Amino acid sequence: MPATARRRDTPPPRTGSGEAETLRGFLDYLRDSMAANVDGAPEPQVRTAGVPSGTNLLGLLNHLTFVERSTFLGEEVTDWQATFRAAPKDSAAEVIARYRQTVERANRVLDGCTDLGAPVPRPRSERPAPSVRWALTHMIEETGRHAGHADILRELIDGATGR
Template structure:
């Protein structure tokens, strides 16, 4: 990564105007953050997209790979044995592969959420032996998790090629 990347920006997308129900607000903000983080990874150049931007090893592609695992665990019931390992995409995975898997996980998670009319009910995920969180908790957690990593992605993408904006 060059120490002074060229300044490139794109239009900043404001937060969504959602409906007035709690579900519409939560799902609207989660959708907004999901799209923001995916857009940060799309078009990012190799090998910089997987090059750590900070001493902890965090990289742009790894963030989206991790968020895919979180979506799948939260809404689809996937078990994750090594959360730290989810921060690293396979060397064979290109940007398009990781983005496509993320978008597919989001689409499947949205299918689950489409079936949930009551925010207080548990997420209907196929995981036995472990209680599911409420839909409200799951949505709030995903907003927090995705927003946190979207902020990391903002910084990492700007360090790579100067791209800013949501």
């Protein structure tokens, strides 16, 4: 068992009083938590399955990048299972950077949304877009669930805990 390391534990965010500020504040909090779980994790453990299903830290972050792109940017994903694997050539730093860039792009879309009941704006409209409220709630659930998985995987890798 690795020596226990402790990362700084960040409490939930204090947000504005509005619904949009609260949803976005919690989503950004979870996004940061997820990236922090991957940041600094050693190779090859960051991409090594920690459980029989094959789940690994780098794959979780890669998957969330695709979920963000699909939900907020309207990008089509044809093989969701494949998103749980990062390419062997991709370093952890590259996967983290790609995730953060995707989050920035998603946030730029959200910055222009004033009505939570309106559909998420999409560059192409081949399929109906969810409401901004639904998209934010879905991403909070999806990111929170996988951040919990990542907490456990990171602790198994090197004993690091905290958000």
